[in-house]
Amino acid sequence: MASVTPKIRSRKDGAAVPLDAFDKQLLNQMQGSFPIVPRPYAEVATALGVEEAVVLKRVAELVQQRIIRQVTPIFDTRAFGYESMLVAAKVDPEHPWRPAKIINAHPGVSHNYLRNHEFNMWFTVATEPDSPLGLEGTLEVLARETGAESVRQLPTLKLFKIRMDLDMAGDTAALAKSAEAVAPAETERQPYDDLDRAVVRATQGDLPIVSEPYADAAREVGISVDALVEHLNGMVERRLLRRVAAILFHRRAGFSANGMGVWRVPEERVFEAGAQMAAFRGISHCYERPTYADWPYQLFTMAHGRSKEECDAILDAVETEVGCIQQRATLYSSTEFKKVRLLYFTDDFKNWEREHAGV
Template identity: 45%
Template sequence: MKQEVLSRIQKSFPLVERPFRSIAEDLGMKEEDVLAILQEEKSKNIIRQTSAIFDTKRLGYVSSLVAFKIDEADIDEAVSIINSHPGISHNYERNHEFNIWFTIAVAPDSKLGLEKSVEILASLTKAKSHIILPTLKLFKISVKLDTTGKDEKKEKVKKVKHTEIEMTPLHHAIIRRVQYDIDIVSEPFKKIIDELDIDYDTFFSILKQLQNAGVMRRFASILNHRKAGFGANAMVVWDVDQEKGEAAGEQAAAFSAVSHCYLRPKYENWPYNLFTMIHGKTKEETNAVIEEIANEIDARSYMPLYSSREFKKVRIEYFTPEFEAWENLHVKEEG
């Protein structure tokens, strides 16, 4: 039942007072058995984090994927410099002359803005070249690893219409707390309830509001890909005609093995505009999915970029003073 439990917490985490009892009831298990399984998987670092997953843009942050071309001898120092920015959530070395790939976000009140922040990082790391690849169109963002081997090859990607929301201090207070990893205990939200001196109904009502408004994408567990057995994770980039980009993105996003799918800009030195993250247990498995997608979408060419090293993979901490501190330091340096 372990694989069923791991599958469930990635896909549909119950936002109730005792979520693990709810999962246990659905799977015909005891709550203590579900807790024991998850506590063990957490201790093995197979479960990376269980928390709210927020939409950076809906929170007012500006973000982008960025690629740097760094000399091999400078990579370690460059990575340390890049990772010092509080808006860096992912940072990988990939098999291309653009070898360092990271995602960066800057806060709504950023003095520098995203492009200037990237320019500073490029200068500090001695990057020979860099490209900024913001999202032009999002088709899918949902990491759900098939731990049971029972998932369908394709899935329907839902298009959700978001409601408007007026954010109050309580909304922000809840966001600041639910962005962090919960404890695997019977009542994992009790600490937040007690700290904010609110009841469960108020707490879950606000989480529902945040989700309906698209501010919170979902509440779920994210697994450590490699430790969960998914060692062949490729960012596959595709060169598609602009007018065919939306159709190609929708087709690629329908594959269950695709966790992320975006349209991004092209440049003279970068002809690829459709980006897909594909997860498999082996390169053969991942390559088979890539081939299926290639047979289905209309692309001039494509290239799988496998990650050779993972330097950082965390959730951005929203509404914290670290963003301002980093900018103040580098504004002084620029001056």
């Protein structure tokens, strides 16, 4: 099979839209500190020292300008019993759009990227708790339909960090600096009931950019706004809901490059090295994953920067700080085929399995 190296997005500003100091403060607040209260925009406005109407107007404009992708609850896939994993596939490098379209059609695929490696298609896929196919069967179908030469399953063995918010104000030095990291709790399936399902269905997806964004969802569930907010906060405590936040279009927000740094370290140093890597502000995700004969890397990190050079600086700093790296590779994305939030408790999963596997 002919080898083609995809073009890496490395322009300094890319498709970035100019943002002023207030925009950067607002986006930091919306990504990391969006409160779960009846009137969250009023609290954001208070934190920024402006009126609520100013925040509502500017957030709506940032959505319209495709800088904010959506404001949405971020539920924990594993806590609801969904199986999920990262998958690396070797597909035809000359014609990647055909297999991408097939993979994207699965409702459990939330992210899919073309990357500069022999394993060139990287996607995350999830299946429902009661899926007849499960992950194994689903990947068999996808491998067959895409004609993938090889598929590598890369489930999470250890989660060190998952926190996708971009520091809009920090410079390269700040992103490449190690800080104290708090490891997230390992989440297994948690108990949930019909009310939890109803709340998820009513709130998932885009929350409206209005003073009381939970009002419509509360009416759909049949409870008051205060009761819905209380329930959402309880879901955070029960680890079903990670947070509510603004998700950005990275490149439009100025972060035109993302580099997946993969690392081979001594087996006895995996936990120590993973914790050190997770401490960097410029690292959004850090996991331990299984190795293969053709894939020796145990640790995976995602770096986001305003240029390829900034990503390299973050990963170089990680390598210097950790100090026990035996092998490193950096995979840059050249095409974003799909990036969405997973929608839970819909008929889409069952319909896909019925259509593609007759189950």
